[in-house]
């Protein structure tokens with residue numbers, strides 16, 4: 618594992634943790650020499666690093682696909698060029714672009730920084746030209762995308778795997794609920810029509826194919842009034858909304874990532890049980906102490922996953938749990954009950 622973080626959770630599990638920057642040449646030489654195949658689990662690895670490694674070993678996903686999905690300007694433009702529906706958007710390279718941008722999107726809108734935003738960070742809702750100027754300044758005048766604020770009926774996502782031979786396999790559609798811009802829970806199967814599920818899966822396939830993507834990726838969608846579906850964003854990696862696959866599918870998204878990386882056949886993506894995935898944020902670490910795990914572990918149908926991050930911070934994803942049940946309603950109810958009991962400790 619190459620990770621500049623000395624407390625890298627993945628590094629702790631790896632036989633060899635190379636603790637260096639993603640652009641450190643000595644480290645990259647070492648990775649190229651010791652690895653047959655390289656993947657990323659984090660979308661902000663510089664595309665140039667992947668391109669450099671690709672001359673020396675198998676790299677999946679490739680630099681081109683990652684460079685598009687790690688930059689909202691390139692990502693949104695790519696989607697538009699492929700005829701994939703998105704929210705109305707305009708590119709804001711600097712303050713001079715704001716007037717025209719607002720003509721395109723109208724207000725309310727959301728200004729999203731082009732790079733390094735995640736979990737709702739790097740985005741500000743705006744209601745006027747003045748607010749957009751202030752928001753751009755708050756983003757240090759970094760290039761941004763201004764996006765129309767949509768009235769969402771719900772959000773769904775599709776995790777998809779694409780092999781080196783172009784074959785594709787999708788996972789069941791997840792229904793995602795966010796809280797303060799951070800994924801809170803995923804409900805699977807999603808409570809949307811079969812037609813929406815089919816359209817979402819098809820769009821994910823078109824995107825993966827057009828990106829010539831190899832590996833596991835996720836596509837986030839907004840479901841609008843009247844059941845229209847628009848793409849929100851692409852994640853070039855296994856995705857939080859696919860964490861349910863760890864316990865509820867024949868093959869998890871992580872195993873699938875390894876399979877595509879190694880050129881092995883896909884594992885089955887079939888859902889074995891209704892499931893609700895609940896994120897555990899640092900918010901439920903009362904006074905920096907771990908939550909009372911028996912609140913989760915006393916339920917035999919819940920599987921707990923902790924990432925081994927040292928420090929709990931508000932809004933930081935520390936782990937998640939998957940609630941499995943014979944019916945989706947039962948899984949939702951139990952998930953909510955446990956969530957409430959954990960937040961009561963604070």
Ligand code: ADP
Nearest residue numbers: 704734735736737738764765766767795798850
């Ligand atoms: P991140 O990289 O932080 O996940 P997203 O663009 O996915 O950024 O935004 C996070 C969340 O904010 C979305 O899942 C959605 O709930 C909300 N959101 C983002 N863009 C819009 C929009 N155009 N209209 C309505 N809600 C939005």
Ligand code: MG
Nearest residue numbers: 736837849850
């Ligand atoms: Mg998102």
